[in-house]
Amino acid sequence: MNNPTRESITLVTGVIGADTHIVGNRILSMALEEAGFKVVALGALTPADEFVKAAIExxxxxxxxxxxxxxxxxxxxxxxxxxxxxGLDGILLYVGGNLVVGKQSWEDVEQRFQDLGFDRAFANATRAEDVIEQLDKDFAARAEAKK
Structure with a gap:
């Protein structure tokens, strides 16, 4: 099996919980679409179960x-x-933004989100290009592991 093309990959994006800060998420969604990914953008104020429901659908x-x-x-x-x-055991999970209150070591924050089951965590103001580069690497690694 070849590496998956971006056009064959569907990503659900959204802002979790009671958060109304949509601008960064919208910029990321647009960058993902421009890079060729299929994007299902849920917007702001999205409960966790709505992400899962959208991923299934x-x-x-x-x-x-x-x-x-x-x-x-x-x-x-x-x-x-x-x-x-x-039933989404193997779905790739990314999280990003200003994820915690106060100044904390990014390494500690990143580790806590990995402990929560996220594959990647990104600090606030991470460039969309860097996220896309990591997506390409992660999906290529998954395709290689299936060989």
């Missing part, structure tokens, strides 16, 4: 969760478990 390959209001760690607890319960 669209046969998504990945879910990209944004949070900018500092409560991402609380909102994302149990997210991977929701995916597993819904």
């Amino acid at each position: 669209t046969a998504a390959d990945g879910i990209m969760v944004s949070s900018l209001y500092g409560q991402g760690e609380l909102d994302c607890r149990g997210f991977r478990e929701l995916c597993i319960e819904a």
Whole structure:
């Protein structure tokens, strides 16, 4: 099997929980679309179960969760478990934004989100190009592992 093309990959994007900060998520969604990915954009104020429901309905390959209001760690607890319960065990999970309150070591924050089951965590103001580059690498690695 060859590496998947971007056009064959569907990603669900949205802003989790009570967060209304949509601009960064919209910029990322537009960049993903321009790069060739199929994007299902849920917008702001999205409960975790709505991400999962959208991923099932669209046969998504990945879910990209944004949070900018500092409560991402609380909102994302149990997210991977929701995916597993819904039969999405292997779905790629990314999270990014201003994920916690206060100044904290990014390495600690990143590790906490990986412990929550996210494959990647990105700090606020990460360039869309860097996220896309990582997506390409992660989907290529998954395709290679299936060989």
